[in-house]
Amino acid sequence: MSISENTFTGEFAYTIDAKGRVNIPAKFRQSLSADSDQTFVITKGLDPCIYAYPLSVWQSQIEGALRSLSSINAVNRQFIRDMVRYASTVSFDKQGRIPLTQILIQHADLSHDALIIGMVNKIEIWNPQILLTFEEQAKTIEQTDYNELAEKIII
Amino acid sequence: MSISENTFTGEFAYTIDAKGRVNIPAKFRQSLSADSDQTFVITKGLDPCIYAYPLSVWQSQIEGALRSLSSINAVNRQFIRDMVRYASTVSFDKQGRIPLTQILIQHADLSHDALIIGMVNKIEIWNPQILLTFEEQAKTIEQTDYNELAEKIII
DNA sequence: GATAGTTACCCACAACTACCCACAACGTAA
């Protein structure tokens, strides 16, 4: 139960090189190596960004749930397909970078700059520009809902 | 319970050559060789695609379940017939390809392009065009059920 | 048994990827 049990916080600016690689912040890597978990599962985010889960988190929380869904049900099949289709297992190189897949780069509309945001149990990878406009739009979000959440969680 | 326990994720585009062979993604093959399980069982998918199970998965999960179904029930008989009738055991060649049978190619309406999708414990082989139109239709799927799943599983 | 069609196995090559090394920028400590 140390601080380092895969809790990601903070925001970091990096570049994506010609080969589609992004750096994972050293801080994040350190909190992983403790778990000897040098691997991420990256996939489409619900927002226009890329999600990256440490392999252990993906396996225990997502994959397990997916495995338990019956394939007889068409809704289940569709859901599994959506979740897994864009997911890929990547580990970082000696320099601490992971390779992104073309589909995910397109989904997040990434080109040269990348913003990496710690989201507690996962990591988000954004195009900084997209994030800006996205947040503009998000201001029209239900303020009531937002405040309710804030009241519950912020201490 | 190692990393290599047959977890298929991701989407890969390949071609079907004149002899009806498709490539199995190298990533998938690697997670198999650990199991010395170089063989797949391919059969009709519930959707218009081909299912491919690693032999070990087919034997332990599907075959067992089919055996336990009573043949008194006509629905059971029909179901077993559908599952087994089109199933064939194939192993891949030195280049990592498997041969598809004519019936399955027709069922999935495959011609030149194939999209291989990891579905956790099995693999789906789609005609990319068919998948597109299929997903269009799928949007009319019960959104409520889908969202319930999403809320439970996505973290 | 001969012939035609099919299947299994092999080789070749282009494209890509993983792995490695190099180096500049930065921070830290003596």
Add this chain to the structure above:
DNA sequence: TTACGTTGTGGGTAGTTGTGGGTAACTATC
């Protein structure tokens, strides 16, 4: 300041991967 380690970025190379096609073995049919 200087020396040293770490971090982020770029690029080269060797090995792997995907695709096409050739040849020999096998099957089936007459």
